[in-house]
Amino acid sequence: MNPLNPKEQFLEAANALGLDACGACSVIFEDTLEKNLSRTGPIPFAPPEIRKRLSPEELLPGARSFFVILFPYKTEDEEQANIALYARPRDYHRINHRYMEKIEEEMKALYPDESFLSLTDTSPMVDRWLAYAAGLGFFGRNHCLIHPAYGSYVTIGAILTTLALTPDRPLSLSCGDCHACIGACPGQVLGGKTFNPWHCKSYLTQKKEDLTSEEEKILRRTPYIFGCDECQRCCPYNRNARPSPLPEIREARIPFVSGERLSALSNRGFEREYREYAFAWRGKKVLLRNWEIVNKK
Numbered sequence: 001m002n003p004l005n006p007k008e009q010f011l012e013a014a015n016a017l018g019l020d021a022c023g024a025c026s027v028i029f030e031d032t033l034e035k036n037l038s039r040t041g042p043i044p045f046a047p048p049e050i051r052k053r054l055s056p057e058e059l060l061p062g063a064r065s066f067f068v069i070l071f072p073y074k075t076e077d078e079e080q081a082n083i084a085l086y087a088r089p090r091d092y093h094r095i096n097h098r099y100m101e102k103i104e105e106e107m108k109a110l111y112p113d114e115s116f117l118s119l120t121d122t123s124p125m126v127d128r129w130l131a132y133a134a135g136l137g138f139f140g141r142n143h144c145l146i147h148p149a150y151g152s153y154v155t156i157g158a159i160l161t162t163l164a165l166t167p168d169r170p171l172s173l174s175c176g177d178c179h180a181c182i183g184a185c186p187g188q189v190l191g192g193k194t195f196n197p198w199h200c201k202s203y204l205t206q207k208k209e210d211l212t213s214e215e216e217k218i219l220r221r222t223p224y225i226f227g228c229d230e231c232q233r234c235c236p237y238n239r240n241a242r243p244s245p246l247p248e249i250r251e252a253r254i255p256f257v258s259g260e261r262l263s264a265l266s267n268r269g270f271e272r273e274y275r276e277y278a279f280a281w282r283g284k285k286v287l288l289r290n291w292e293i294v295n296k297k
Contacts, residue, residue, distance in 0.1 A: 023134030084227020135168030151241035201228035
């Protein structure tokens with residue numbers, strides 16, 4: 001008989017892969033989450049129907065728990081960069097899923113009658129809330145989840161399961177008196193009574209529709225043509241954050257893409273060259289538009 005309970009077995013499988021920021025939470029969400037989502041309103045790249053974001057059983061019938069994993073991505077910052085830090089290694093969606101598939105395999109062998117479903121970023125679930133509920137961080141003033149050791153330089157994965165896992169408790173940490181991110185934000189969307197994600201530079205670099213003159217001004221405030229790290233670069237938790245333990249984060253990195261290179265590539269050539277990277281999902285046209293705006297004289 002294995003002396004470990006299901007949550008401990010999850011943790012053991014994750015730790016063996018170098019993943020040491022993990023926790024568990026229930027599929028039953030607090031009422032405050034629905035109220036917060038309603039007050040915030042629609043956000044980019046998430047389903048507008050709040051019910052979909054709060055219905056894990058629609059993804060996995062009989063689901064009882066989430067095992068939540070943080071995937072750190074901090075490395076030494078490259079000198080010349082115009083791609084956000086998280087998007088410089090190969091696509092984190094694929095990296096995260098490969099790790100979670102290995103954990104799933106171990107758990108399925110132990111519990112063949114239970115079900116498991118790996119999720120990362122593209123599911124309708126509220127990823128940051130799952131990580132918060134699993135005791136893996138707190139919400140910063142920049143609306144990022146901040147882990148005590150890895151800062152906000154993390155992507156989030158979760159394995160939804162029919163197993164009952166002992167839930168962790170949320171952390172009681174906060175940003176304290178620090179307001180550095182508010183002044184650093186190119187879109188000036190932080191620090192007010194309401195949060196306007198539609199002027200976040202990271203969103204604007206991925207917006208497919210034409211940009212207004214005001215949105216173009218926001219893009220020109222930093223050199224990035226995909227994403228935006230400004231509110232993270234100034235965060236004290238990130239300055240002292242541990243580097244990622246994952247070898248994939250340090251391999252085949254692309255910190256910079258030039259307008260000359262983008263112009264020289266056909267759409268098919270762009271797909272061949274960059275398809276393994278998260279920044280490629282919007283295609284050559286959007287990135288080239290961003291380059292031209294950022295480098296406009």
